[in-house]
Amino acid sequence: MKYLRIGHPGEEVPAVLHENRYYDLSDATRDIDGAFLGRGGISTTAGFPEIDIAGRRIAPPIAKPSAIVCIGMNYAAHCAESGAEPPAEPVVFYKHPNTIVGPNDNVEIPRASTRTDWEVELGVVFKQRASYLESEEAALECIAGFLVANDLSEREFQIERSGGQFSKGKACPTFTPLGPHLITPDEIEDVQALRMWSKVNGEIRQDSNSKDMIFSVARIIHHMSQFMAFDAGDLLLTGTPEGVALSGRFPYLEAGDVVSVGIEGLGSTRNTALDAK
Template sequence: MKYLRIGQPGYETPVALHEGRYYDLSGPIGDIDGTFLQRGIATTAGFPEIDISGQRIAPPISRPNAIVCIGMNYAAHCAESGVEPPAEPVVFYKHPNTIVGPEDDVEIPRRSTRTDWEVELGVVFNKRVSYLESEAEALDCIAGFVVANDLSEREFQIERSGGQFSKGKACPTFTPLGPWLVTPDEIADVQGLRMWSKVNGEGRQDSSSKDMIFGVAHLIWHMSQFMAFDAGDLLLTGTPEGVALSGRFPYLKAGDVVEVGIDGLGSTANPTVQA
């Protein structure tokens, strides 16, 4: 099953995409949020079909309580950034109000000269997750997977960080998501997904989730020893090589279109504008 939301901000309609058809969930379902994701739906029977032509595609989940992010989690990205791979997952937070839809405008922050892209695999939870006993328990906690662009302002993140990443990560519009939240049964191997990004149609990142230093199950288990996730929360699992920070590509500027995608999860394509 794929879940999505359509409509203008504040007026989104929850939708299911199943076998090529769209179904309106708005009758019994309030939104694609933690309450819904604790149970999901087993079938689209009884839900009316809907035509989504011409509709804005919204973020596929409503605002989570938290966006927890993992930094430096791909071996080749560590190498291009000139840092040693971490011994434990590096963690930072983004504000939930950074989430926008897969085709919404992304704002280049004021005074920014180093706005960067990062394709990431996002994990959304279906229950409260705390003190898991093993990695084997982790995959049962996943409501679905989503494509994310973890946009970053590198000067804010590095030179002006104060010792942490969030200044360069939490600017408005810096977390495009979508188009779908894809349930785990549709993903055969979460550690074998091709991931890519483009700017103005030109390739940037082209890698796979198999390059993760810490896999998805390990990240969920590890983080559950330090914090509790709630149903509907979002975990971003890191980005592969090919970002502007590498020095191989120019940073984003107003007027660019930045795309990110993951096999089986779809893609985003966001125009950039000046804040």
């Protein structure tokens, strides 16, 4: 299944895309949230009304989660371009859930920013509580689906002004575009072999594959469950591959730039950058 949400902020309608047709899920759930995902979602579109989404806003594919947990420095080539040694254990930081916007919404370059960067990331959404998991196989059983994310980052805030951790440069408003869909695991053949890319104004920046991850999705979830509990509906971002502006190979984002990120089988986002007011 490909779950999505349609409508203006605060007026989103839960929906599903199946065999090139869109269906309204309002009779099954108020939203694409932890409660709905915890019940297993839907197994059939029979009985749900078709809807026409032409001209309507595509919203973030999940309702606001209780937490966004992020993994840093999780691609070998990205570590190399950043001048960092690959970590021995997953590097963790958090983003505020209110940073989430839709796949085509505008994003804001923060006030006083000169180093706003892009990061295509594979996002994981949970369908059940994940705590003290016994194995990586058990970790995979906790996954409701996967989505595309852009972990936008302000590098000065993140590095020079961080105080020792990343979140100050990661939690600016609009810094987590998601979507367009939440894809259930049965539709993904191998989550560790997905092409990932980003573009700025149509020019390729990142072009890599999830197989370059240092820590796999299953390993991250299993490892992190020993230190914290994920709840149904929570979002995990699993790191970005090489090709960001931090590498020094590309300019940082400016107002008017259009930044797109995509993952094979999951779709893509396309967001115009504007100066924050």
